[in-house]
Amino acid sequence: MAIKHFLQFNDLTRDELDYIFERTRWIKAQFKAYQQYWPLVDRTLVMIFEKASTRTRLSFEAGMQQLGGAAIYLNTRDSQLGRGEPVEDAAQVISRMSDIVMIRTFEQEIIERFAENSRVPVINGLTNEYHPCQILADIFTFIEHRGPIQGRTVAWIGDSNNVCNTWLQAAEVLDFNVHVSTPPGYEVEQERAGLYGHAHYEEFSDPMEAARGADLVTTDVWTSMGFEAENEERMRDFADWQVDADMMKVAARDALFMHCLPAHRGEEVAAEVIDGAQSVVWDEAENRLHTQKALMEYLLLGKVAG
Ligand code: CP
Ligand code: NVA
Numbered sequence: 306m307a308i309k310h311f312l313q314f315n316d317l318t319r320d321e322l323d324y325i326f327e328r329t330r331w332i333k334a335q336f337k338a339y340q341q342y343w344p345l346v347d348r349t350l351v352m353i354f355e356k357a358s359t360r361t362r363l364s365f366e367a368g369m370q371q372l373g374g375a376a377i378y379l380n381t382r383d384s385q386l387g388r389g390e391p392v393e394d395a396a397q398v399i400s401r402m403s404d405i406v407m408i409r410t411f412e413q414e415i416i417e418r419f420a421e422n423s424r425v426p427v428i429n430g431l432t433n434e435y436h437p438c439q440i441l442a443d444i445f446t447f448i449e450h451r452g453p454i455q456g457r458t459v460a461w462i463g464d465s466n467n468v469c470n471t472w473l474q475a476a477e478v479l480d481f482n483v484h485v486s487t488p489p490g491y492e493v494e495q496e497r498a499g500l501y502g503h504a505h506y507e508e509f510s511d512p513m514e515a516a517r518g519a520d521l522v523t524t525d526v527w528t529s530m531g532f533e534a535e536n537e538e539r540m541r542d543f544a545d546w547q548v549d550a551d552m553m554k555v556a557a558r559d560a561l562f563m564h565c566l567p568a569h570r571g572e573e574v575a576a577e578v579i580d581g582a583q584s585v586v587w588d589e590a591e592n593r594l595h596t597q598k599a600l601m602e603y604l605l606l607g608k609v610a611g
Pocket of ligand 1: 357358359360361362431439565566567
């Protein structure tokens with residue numbers, strides 16, 4: 306089987322995604338019923354973190370263990386990665402000692418160079434440009450609550466960051482629409498987002514207009530990891546881009562609210578929204594576990610059912 310990586314959302318086709326969502330449902334049901342499912346016995350996941358994480362580390366490490374395998378955590382601070390070992394060399398070595406690798410790093414180019422030199426599948430656990438595992442979980446969560454996402458409208462309010470870019474790619478693969486509203490100067494960069502065109506998204510200068518009629522309203526921190534030096538300026542620039550109760554009122558009546566977390570209440574989202582009835586953020590976080598188990602199963606074993 307040719308090695309398959311998941312470096313950005315459109316590395317998977319719609320058929321593959323449908324299959325992964327179907328497997329996620331089954332794997333989640335087994336987990337909830339305390340049924341042991343160990344298809345990855347003797348397989349080792351190496352997780353490389355160059356940025357902080359709670360959910361990504363936990364969901365990959367717990368997920369691999371729950372599938373019968375083992376997970377090893379490496380970070381820049383206490384491995385040779387932080388001391389300038391070339392990424393190509395690290396990829397050669399790490400991929401000879403493991404079966405699958407997950408990386409959280411800075412530029413997308415780093416993970417691409419790693420993957421080019423890897424003997425095993427590589428998963429993007431967040432880069433400056435993309436966060437594909439997050440959107441896998443988000444779309445699965447949408448489907449669980451509301452059914453197919455095809456033809457639906459997602460409102461993205463705030464920074465056109467890695468999570469936003471991934472939503473935009475997902476819209477192209479799965480045929481839904483994204484209404485994006487960013488402050489001036491923070492607009493979507495089509496090339497950086499890896500998009501083919503404008504067909505699946507529309508930009509709005511007024512965030513209320515982006516949210517109007519949306520089936521899902523979602524946002525993220527105003528300052529992503531790696532951009533901390535811009536924090537003060539961003540606090541000022543994004544002040545009018547908070548998802549609050551008034552914004553949720555103009556969305557569809559049964560609109561959901563999502564946030565990849567960690568969140569800053571009172572900045573990108575009002576407490577009454579993230580802690581309110583339309584918010585599904587805890588399901589969304591939990592589904593990182595189930596979707597990534599299905600993803601690892603697929604990348605390592607191919608289609609095992611259906
Ligand atoms: N949403 C997400 O990726 O969270 P962590 O940064 O905690 O992994
Ligand atoms: N956009 C955020 C997501 C954190 C999970 C960041 O990159 O810091």
